[in-house]
Amino acid sequence: DTEVTQTPKHLVMGMTNKKSLKCEQHMGHRAMYWYKQKAKKPPELMFVYSYEKLSINESVPSRFSPECPNSSLLNLHLHALQPEDSALYLCASSQESFGTGLNTEAFFGQGTRLTVV
Amino acid sequence: RKEVEQDPGPFNVPEGATVAFNCTYSNSASQSFFWYRQDCRKEPKLLMSVYSSGNEDGRFTAQLNRASQYISLLIRDSKLSDSATYLCVVLKGGKAAGNKLTFGGGTRVLVKP
Numbered sequence: 001d002t003e004v005t006q007t008p009k010h011l012v013m014g015m016t017n018k019k020s021l022k023c024e025q026h027m028g029h030r031a032m033y034w035y036k037q038k039a040k041k042p043p044e045l046m047f048v049y050s051y052e053k054l055s056i057n058e059s060v061p062s063r064f065s066p067e068c069p070n071s072s073l074l075n076l077h078l079h080a081l082q083p084e085d086s087a088l089y090l091c092a093s094s095q096e097s098f099g100t101g102l103n104t105e106a107f108f109g110q111g112t113r114l115t116v117v
Numbered sequence: 118r119k120e121v122e123q124d125p126g127p128f129n130v131p132e133g134a135t136v137a138f139n140c141t142y143s144n145s146a147s148q149s150f151f152w153y154r155q156d157c158r159k160e161p162k163l164l165m166s167v168y169s170s171g172n173e174d175g176r177f178t179a180q181l182n183r184a185s186q187y188i189s190l191l192i193r194d195s196k197l198s199d200s201a202t203y204l205c206v207v208l209k210g211g212k213a214a215g216n217k218l219t220f221g222g223g224t225r226v227l228v229k230p
Contacts, residue, residue: 031216033216033218041222042204042220042221042222042223043161043204043220044220045217045218045219045220048215048216048217048218050215050216055215055216056215056216056217088158090160090161092218094216094218096210096216104148104149104208104210104216105151105163105166106151106163106206106218107163108160108161108162109160110159110160111160
């Protein structure tokens with residue numbers, strides 16, 4: 001099973017709303033990722049968690065707040081977003097590389113298509 | 118300079134033909150390399166990992182050249198269903214790098230009858 005499940009699939013939110021995106025995997029992967037993808041652009045890394053600890057924050061604005069409550073779950077809390085934050089948000093997971101680079105293929109969820117109005 | 122660069126294309130390929138394209142990466146400490154394909158409005162799906170010795174999976178062949186810091190993908194006997202954007206992904210892992218997976222800009226391939 002190489003499944004990463006993201007909910008919801010679509011989300012429309014106002015600029016004053018607070019919402020959360022959820023991601024779940026049961027592959028025993030200890031690295032989990034959030035990416036943002038705009039139309040006709042490649043995915044852009046936002047955050048990486050390794051063993052439930054934040055290992056990379058690519059200078060993402062604080063209106064995006066990640067959380068990794070356990071090894072299977074990854075959340076992205078959204079607050080006071082702007083219309084330019086509308087995008088496809090992708091979650092991915094992989095085994096932790098331990099510096100070897102081995103067995104580190106990442107598997108992606110179907111994404112949450114977010115529209116900020 | 119971008120960390121991972123690809124020719125955006127599109128590569129217009131007659132059905133049955135062979136197409137090949139490259140991806141260059143700037144960080145010599147990069148450890149692992151992958152090709153993903155992404156269809157319109159879908160998530161990226163792993164096509165294949167790229168190993169130092171080169172590897173083949175059916176009609177797809179991937180090569181890694183560490184000295185020149187590029188990877189390549191060759192598609193033989195192209196099918197209409199191969200039309201997609203092909204994304205090069207580079208991993209810099211380990212505690213210091215924090216498992217940084219970086220995407221290239223993608224190469225668009227259009228296979229035509």
